[in-house]
Every structure is written in structure tokens, then in C-alpha cells.
Amino acid sequence: MTFKKTKLVLGITTATLTLGVALVSPQAMAHKTSKKHHHSSQQAAPSYSKVDALEAQVRAMQDELAALKSQQQAAPAADTAKVEELDQWMASVKAAPVIEKTKDNMVFFRGGYAHANATRGGTLDPTTIGAFGLADRNGTLNGPITDKDAWYMGAGFDFSLNNNLFGLMDDTEVLAELMFDYKELGTRGYNGISNAPAGQIGVANAVDIAGLGVSANTQRATVNQFTLAASPKIKFLKGSSFRPWIIPVGFEINVISPPSDAITVLNPGMQFGLGADYKIWKDLYVGADARYHQTLNSSDGVRTNGLTAGGYLGIGF
Numbered sequence: 638m639t640f641k642k643t644k645l646v647l648g649i650t651t652a653t654l655t656l657g658v659a660l661v662s663p664q665a666m667a668h669k670t671s672k673k674h675h676h677s678s679q680q681a682a683p684s685y686s687k688v689d690a691l692e693a694q695v696r697a698m699q700d701e702l703a704a705l706k707s708q709q710q711a712a713p714a715a716d717t718a719k720v721e722e723l724d725q726w727m728a729s730v731k732a733a734p735v736i737e738k739t740k741d742n743m744v745f746f747r748g749g750y751a752h753a754n755a756t757r758g759g760t761l762d763p764t765t766i767g768a769f770g771l772a773d774r775n776g777t778l779n780g781p782i783t784d785k786d787a788w789y790m791g792a793g794f795d796f797s798l799n800n801n802l803f804g805l806m807d808d809t810e811v812l813a814e815l816m817f818d819y820k821e822l823g824t825r826g827y828n829g830i831s832n833a834p835a836g837q838i839g840v841a842n843a844v845d846i847a848g849l850g851v852s853a854n855t856q857r858a859t860v861n862q863f864t865l866a867a868s869p870k871i872k873f874l875k876g877s878s879f880r881p882w883i884i885p886v887g888f889e890i891n892v893i894s895p896p897s898d899a900i901t902v903l904n905p906g907m908q909f910g911l912g913a914d915y916k917i918w919k920d921l922y923v924g925a926d927a928r929y930h931q932t933l934n935s936s937d938g939v940r941t942n943g944l945t946a947g948g949y950l951g952i953g954f
Contacts, residue, residue, distance in 0.1 A: 741810065741953070742796055742953065743922065743952065744951065745793055745951035747948065747949035749788070750945070751788065751820045752944055753822075753940075754942040755785075784860050787822045789947070791819060791864075796813045796814075798811045798812060808873070809872070809875065813868075814887070815866075816867075816868070817863070818945070820945075821861045822860040862892065865890050865892075867887060868888070880914050881911075889930065890904075893939055897938055901939070904941050906933070909928065913925065914951055921953075922952070923949075924951060927944065928945050
């Protein structure tokens with residue numbers, strides 16, 4: 638478009654210049670003729686001023702024409718530089734590796750094996766009834782719940798926060814994990830004075846013992862635990878199908894059942910974890926993890942320290 642405009646201006650300038658020369662020539666001829674016939678100086682003065690003006694216009698047009706020619710010669714060089722720059726950009730785009738876009742967030746469903754470090758007590762689980770002035774044949778009632786092994790199932794979410802560990806490491810993703818799980822111990826214990834000790838002291842089920850408000854109970858309690866945790870997760874090798882990760886430390890709240898002997902059900906703690914997942918198809922992942930759970934204090938004699946290990950199925954979103 639610029640080249641066409643330049644050609645148009647050049648054409649107009651050339652035509653104007655030709656017209657000016659044509660006008661100047663007759664005036665010059667007339668000027669020469671007037672000299673031969675010895676005209677008066679008063680009649681020649683106007684002709685001289687017109688000729689000078691036309692000559693000045695012609696010179697200005699010549700200067701403008703020269704400037705336009707120089708611009709026209711410089712324009713192809715500038716266009717060539719732009720074309721070369723565009724070619725270089727296209728070459729760099731073609732040479733760059735193709736990175737497949739992935740969905741950074743994930744919902745996962747997990748399950749596996751759990752193990753507690755210590756045995757757990759339960760509600761109304763005394764070892765003697767001497768305080769009531771009574772005693773069974775062996776002098777003992779229900780002992781502590783001795784379960785340590787359990788199975789668990791749960792689910793959680795991973796939310797992507799950063800792709801380079803806040804500028805410290807490339808291809809290292811920082812995520813926020815929100816997770817919950819349910820643990821159920823393999824064996825169960827009586828939740829109160831069992832039928833056998835009650836029979837030994839000569840009372841039947843659900844009967845007040847000597848007016849003290851203590852009755853036999855043959856119902857078993859399911860020993861379980863619910864955990865809600867929030868943790869930072871550092872995931873390596875972003876863009877790869879295999880992604881190992883670690884949880885430096887996370888916060889969790891454990892709900893125990895049966896409650897402690899003091900009827901306490903909540904026990905806060907921390908968790909540490911490591912694992913890895915692998916993309917098997919599109920945004921579908923399988924993975925495995927192991928976590929250690931630590932409480933700073935016992936909840937009225939009940940500790941929830943232990944570990945969990947298992948697998949999970951994840952879906953990116």
C-alpha cells in the first residue's frame with residue numbers, strides 16, 4: 638500500500654514539474670523576444686518575477702522528488718528486515734518442543750492398610766469393680782481394646798498453587814491437598830461391663846447392680862477413626878507421566894470411636910507423606926502413597942499415632 642501511494646505521488650510530482658517547465662519556457666522565450674525589441678523595463682519586471690517564482694517551485698518539486706526516491710529506495714530494505722524477523726520467529730516456534738497441556742488439579746480415591754502404634758482404650762472399660770464394693774471371680778472386668786491393625790478408605794482433592802516452587806525449582810509443582818479417610822480396626826471390644834462378669838456377680842443383663850447404676854452390656858463397639866487433613870504437597874517432574882511427590886508436614890484432626898474413658902473424641906495431630914502417581918490414559922492416574930501420623934499428646938489416654946499405606950485412583954480436572 639505504501640509503495641502504491643509513493644508511485645502516485647511521484648506521478649503527480651512529475652506531471653506538475655512538466656507543467657511548470659512548459660510554463661517557464663514560454664516566459665523565457667518572451668523574455669528573450671522582449672530584449673530583441675527593446676521593451677521598457679516597466680513591462681519586463683512582472684515577467685522576471687513570475688519566472689523566478691516558477692523556477693523556485695520547480696526546484697522545490699525536484700527536491701521533493703529526490704526525497705521520495707530516497708524513501709522508495711529505503712522502504713524495500715525495511716520491508717526485507719521485517720520479513721526476515723518474521724521468518725526467524727516462525728522458525729523458533731517450529732523448533733520449540735511441543736508441550737502437552739495437562740489439568741493440574743486432581744480428585745483421588747484411596748484405600749489400603751493402617752497400623753496404630755499403641756492399643757486403644759474405650760468408654761466404660763474399667764479393670765476392676767472394687768470401687769463399687771463388688772468383685773467378680775477374677776477381680777477384673779473388660780480390659781483395653783487391643784486392636785492395632787485396620788483398613789482405611791477415603792478421598793481427597795489436590796489444588797495446584799504454583800508450577801516452579803515459587804521460583805526456586807523448575808517443573809516442581811506446589812499443591813494444596815484436602816483429604817479425609819475412615820479407618821476401621823479389625824477386632825472389636827465390649828463397650829461396658831460384659832455379660833460374663835455380670836453373671837459372676839449374680840446379676841442379669843441390663844439390671845442395676847446393687848443400686849449403683851451399673852449394668853451389664855453385651856453390645857460390641859466398632860473401633861474406628863475418622864481423619865480430616867489439610868497439607869501442602871510438593872510434586873516433581875511437571876509435564877511427565879510419572880510424578881513423585883512429598884508432604885513435608887500437614888495438619889489433621891482425628892475423631893475416635895469409641896471415645897476415651899473421659900468421653901473425648903477429638904485428637905489433633907500432624908502427618909508426613911510421600912508417594913507417586915502415573916498417568917495411564919488422558920487425565921486418569923494411578924498412584925501409591927505412605928503416610929505417618931503423629932499426635933503431640935494423648936487424648937485422655939488415647940493416641941492415634943501410626944501409619945497408612947495404600948493406593949489411589951486420580952482424575953485430573
